[in-house]
Amino acid sequence: MKFVFASYITIPDFNEPEAWLHRIRAYAGIHAALSREHEVVCVEQINYEGVHMKNGAQYHFLRLPSAQKFFPKQLHRFIKEQLPDVVVIHSLYYPLQVMQLRRYLGDKVKIIIQHHAEQPYTGLKKYLQRRADNAVDAYLFASREMGLDWIRRGNLGNPDKINEVMELSSVFYPIDKTAALTRTKAGGAPVYLWVGRLNDNKDPLNVVRAFLQFAAHQPAAKLYMIYHTTELLGEIQQLLHNHPQQHAIVLTGQVPHDALLYWYNSADYIISGSYYEGSGTAICEAMSCGCIPIVTNIPSFRMMTDHGRCGFLYEAGNEEALLQVLQQTISLDSAAKKQLCLDFFRTHLSFQAIARRMQEIAGGLVK
Structure with a gap:
């Protein structure tokens, strides 16, 4: 044809x-x-x-x-x-x-x-x-x-x-995590990642609030936030200001697109708070590297996670629901979930x- x-x-x-x-x-x-x-x-x-x-x-x-x-x-x-x-x-x-x-x-x-x-x-x-x-x-x-x-x-x-x-689809791929961490200097156990705009549709405020609660019980966990627009940055900074868990969230800011290869391979999980997405570029890229998605229960993400089989789904805007999912990640067999992500990416998203x-x-x- x-x-x-x-x-x-x-x-x-x-x-x-x-x-x-x-x-x-x-x-x-x-x-x-x-x-x-x-x-x-x-x-x-x-x-x-x-x-x-x-x-x-x-x-x-x-x-x-x-x-x-x-x-x-x-x-x-x-x-x-x-x-x-x-x-x-x-x-x-x-x-x-x-x-x-x-x-x-x-x-x-x-x-x-x-x-x-x-x-x-x-x-x-x-x-x-x-x-x-x-x-x-x-x-x-x-x-x-x-x-x-x-x-x-x-x-x-x-x-x-x-x-x-x-x-x-994604031009990225899995690489050795130690090599990736050498580039990003990310620390945390586990490492969580945000990649996206800081606008109302993406709802970073809900993600930050839930993660601060989570970090109170998991002080080793870290969330790195990568973004190229700053609509709600001031409000995020206000949430972090003088908060006991403020150091659990790192506002990384903008990075070159090619550098995301190392960030996706440094992180264990990627988080989204979106109310609407046509598909989900960052989530697709992350999954191509085996980064497990924690995403809102919207149509595009249901498809991309095989209805949650390859990640976690939670109600958009629901802080408590996201907190519960974050707590589940601590006892998760992450290696098995990572392989599910890679397999589904290969058969459906590549x-x-x-x-x-x-x-x-x-x-x-x-x-």
């Missing part, structure tokens, strides 16, 4: 293809895995024009007129010229463009749309999403449960089109697993 991946988003800040491909490597690995058995063309819109080959996939960089944002004739013409069997469009936020794409491609080419954390539209845009549903053959959601919510809300019409496929699932879905459409 011939796959064409495209989106309607332009990123003018990038003008080097290698820099862009490094930026999207959590997705590009899927293209590489698919290209082992299929032809893969990816259409990218940055401040560069040209063709670039990377790990078996062709990347076509186009500069398109901003005036064609809503009526992207040149993009659709280019996609059609590739003679694809399957077109994968990123994001459900472009129903008007998808309806036009269907008219360009005709009925034979299959159109798949991949969800990337978008929330269902309301009003006129909801109507357009429902109309565009007639032009789409399949949808990819990190959790089927999330896709069915779009059905319940009336934005999409056919539950048979909803498929469960992880959105992205680049190869995602490509295999996309191949199965596309193969069922192209007959």
Whole structure:
């Protein structure tokens, strides 16, 4: 089969293809895995024009007129010229463009749309999403449960089109823990990790409160918090100020993405407090290194942990529930749980697993 991946988003800040491909490597690995058995063309819109080959996939960089944002004739013409069997469009936020794409491609080419954390539209845009549903053959959601919510809300019409496929994967891998600790200098027994923004949706305040309670009974435990936005940092610092267990939480701040390899391999557990996630990049990366997830009981995390088999689930915003889970980790057979994480990552969350699932879905459409 011939796959064409495209989106309607332009990123003018990038003008080097290698820099862009490094930026999207959590997705590009899927293209590489698919290209082992299929032809893969990816259409990218940055401040560069040209063709670039990377790990078996062709990347076509186009500069398109901003005036064609809503009526992207040149993009659709280019996609059609590739003679694809399957077109994968990123994001459900472009129903008007998808309806036009269907008219360009005709009925034979299959159109798949991949969800990337978008929330269902309301009003006129909801109507357009429902109309565009007639032009789409399949949808990819990190959790089927999330896709069915779009059905319940009336934005999409056919539950048979909803498929469960992880959105992205991880470029990280297990390394020797002692070597990792040499780089991070993390200390603690166990070591817990936070990686994410400090915003209301991620709810770091609940995590900090629960961990401070936990540390009162487990003084050797340490939580390292890595973040690249600081919305609630002041409130976190207030919680820690003069608290008897303040030294149990280390505000590490921002680190280079490549350095996360050592942090994920230093930690025993990763904690999330999110109320909503389209998938969960940091959790996926952590699991690829065998770091056990302690995450909220939301659809994407239920899928990623195999309904808690590979980690722990707790109610979002519930301090007591998180505290109980933290207490369970002390008596856990962590080696066995770590192996469950690694096995599930390999079979469901890895680049190869995602490509295999996309191949199965596309193969069922192209007959």
